[in-house]
Amino acid sequence: MKNTFLAPLLSLLVAFPAFADPPATFAEAKVIAKQKVYFDQANSDLGELYCGCHWAWTGKSGGRIDAQxxxxxxxxxxxxxxxxxxxxxxxxxxxxxxxxxWQDGGREHCVKDDPVFRAMEADLFNLYPSVGEVNGDRSNFNYGMAPGVAPQYGQCKTRVDFDHRTAEPRDEVKGLVARTTFYMFDRYNLSMSRQQQQLLMAWDKQFPVTTWERERNTRIAAIMGHDNPFVTRQRAWSLGYKPVGDGVVSPVPMRPTTQPKQDSSASKAAPGSIIGNRGSHVYHLPEGCPGYTQVGEKNRINFASEAEAVKAGYRKAGNCR
Structure with a gap:
């Protein structure tokens, strides 16, 4: 079997710094995922998520499936x-x-007003290229078993049970989707049903971490600033597992309306309210910087002012408004 993702790794490390800011939006995440995670996977042995198809990259983050x-x-x-x-x-x-x-206004409202949702939507660990039709058919169904469903997409092994709102991915990715699901529910303090836990625990055990999954974890960790601990085995999911919630952050603090207007070149903030990323040497302000809530804990450093951050060799994040 060819290790098609290993050959260009050295050039990747030269082209990109060891750490970079996590994507702030889903749109940005797709571009970064193409450029820094799946850049060499279009013709890999595993292929895309659901059917193992090869594809040709198009545009900033799109692709065209090679059905044959x-x-x-x-x-x-x-x-x-x-x-x-x-x-x-x-x-x-x-x-x-x-x-x-979501209860107040659905996805659009979450994107606008909830920094935790934006972090979840843009989390690179949770993204994978897939055949568009299977992605659409899967919809928001939970993963599960679909033994009574006949093949729906030719030789593609993924099956979607529309009656029971369940999607069963092919065996080659069952372990990966289980450990990704554990990560998301753990990091963002989500609630998972007992039945779903039992199924994913079985897949995690039956389909161990692969060489590519470890490499994928390494590439994403270099951007996000943290691993998937269920891939590295720093954590293990057990029935009744209590999520850590280390990705849940407080809403971006609002500046008091009574605060006097200041010149932007000398902008200040309360002590510790400016966050720097030790890996990228970029800093984020509490207002106007989408990456403010997304710097990993181990890379986070606080500054009392922009002047202090600049003096320490940090620069303002390019996506700050």
Whole structure:
């Protein structure tokens, strides 16, 4: 079996710093995922998530599926079957509906007003290229077993049980999706049913971490600032596991309306309210900087003012408004 992802690794390390800021939005995450995580995976042995298809990159983050590479046949949506889409392994609906913002106004409201939701939506560990039609059919269904469902996409082994709202991925990725799900529920303090826990624990045991999954973890950790501890085995999910919630952050603090207007060149903040990333030497302000809530704990350093951050060799994040 070819290790197609190892050859370009040295050039990747030269091209990108050891650490970079995590993506602040889903749109940004897709571009970064292409450039820094899956850049050499379009013709890999594993292929995309659900069918193992190869693809050709198009545009900033898109792709065109090579159906012959995996024996893919269209079920109903020809246009989506021809393209790659970025699948949230844990669907946005699953993590969104456990946030108050979703109850108040759905996904659009969460994107606008909830920094935790934005972090979840842009979390690179939860993204994977997939056949668009299968991604669409999977919808927000939980992963599960679909033994009574006949093949739906030619030789593609993933099956979607529309009646029971369940999707069973192919064996090659069952371990990966289990450990990704554990990560998301643990990091963002989500609630998982007993039945779902039992199934994913079985997949985790039956389908151990692969060489590519470890490499994927390394690449993403270099951007996010932390590992998936269920891949590195720093943590293990057991029935009734209590999520740590280390990705849950407080809302971005608002500046008091009575505060006098200041010149932007000398902007200050309360002590410790400016966050720097030790890996990238970029700092974020509590207002106007989407990455403020997304710096990993081990890379985080606080500054009392922008002047202090600059003096320490840090620069303001490029996506600050």
């Amino acid at each position: 590479s995996c024996g893919l046949q269209t079920r109903a949506q020809e246009t989506r079957a021809k393209r790659t889409e970025w699948e949230h392994i844990v669907p946005a609906w699953t993590f969104g509906q456990q946030r108050q913002c």
